[in-house]
Amino acid sequence: MATTEHRPTERVLDILELLSNSEEGMTLTELAKALNAPKSSIMPLVHTMTARNFIYMQKDTLRYRIGVATYSVGVAYNNRKTSLQFIQQEMNNITALSNETCQLGIQSRNMVLYIAKKDSPQPIRLMSSVGKQLPLYCTGLGRALLAYKSEEEIRSLFPEVLTAYTPHTIATINDLLKELELTRQRGYAVEHEETNLMVNCIAVSLDYNNAPIAALSISIPTFRISESKEKKAVQILWEAKQHIETHFKMYGVDFGN
Known part of the structure; x- marks a missing residue:
């Protein structure tokens, strides 16, 4: 399939994504392997990114990590008045009403990228972090984003057999397609202990111009879960969805896909 992406630029962004999700950092050899590219083509990119402080190398381990310039870019975005800030206000309200953790995600290829989070005030709560990526197929946020895609689009994103993270993970494309049909019928996505044991997720898509651009979850x-609590979570999310999508219609969107 034809692509409009510029290969060197694409690799720079791939390097940033890889390092942002690597706690231990990566060597040049590991980066080249992950990108399926020769080290000779990666090295000039890495040198430039290091010189500009978007990444840095630990001299004792020769591992590259995400650099301070990425923080500066993120702060600049966060300091603007954005649609994301409006969503974060709604997320504060969601957590206040549900007493549980609220998360916001967008699609990044076949993964969901977590871009905002409001923690539950409860002493025992979900441990996760902004910037983390998880597969679309086994997360509530991911299924909310996938639900209205065509079967062809979904099959292009995943292999026939899917990685099972727990005994409860949907592990085939056909089972995923059935679950997405249920998601469309319900109007929201659910995930019960499929990425982490003891963690459940209810999610709705956030739509703009009749297409999901993000998803919101509890x-x-x-x-702590029960039928009544799940029902309440759906109601809270749907009210927030309506508020946010009204904001999108009035002011547009400056994030997402």
């Missing part, structure tokens, strides 16, 4: 530990 995460509930298994020992």
Whole structure:
């Protein structure tokens, strides 16, 4: 399939994404392997990114990590009045009403990228972080984003057999397609202990111009979940969805895909 992406630019962004999700950092050899590219083509990019402080190399381990310039870019974005800030205000309200953790994600290829989070005030709560990526197929946020894609689009994103992270993970494309049909019928996505045991997620898409650009979720530990609590979570999310999508219509969107 034809692509409009510029290969060197694409690799720079791939390097940033890889390092942002690597706690231990990566060597040049590991980066080249992950990108399926020769080290000779990666090295000039890495040198330039290092010189500009977007990444840095630990001299004792020769591992590259995400650099301070990426923080500066993020701060500049966060300091603007954005649609993301409006969503974060709604997320504060969601957590206040549900007493549980609220998360916001967007699609990044076949992954969901977590871009905002409001923690539950409860002492026992979901441990996750902004910037993390998880597969679309086994997360509530991911399924909310996938639900209205065509079967062809979904099959192009994943292999027939999917990685199972827990005994509860949907592990085939056909089972995923069935679950996405249920998601469309319900109007929201659910995930019960498929990425982490004891963690459940209810999610809704955030739509703009009749297409999902992000998804919003409430995460509930298994020992606190019940039918009534799940029903309340759906109601809270749907009210927030309506507020946010009204804001999109009035002011547009400056994030997402």
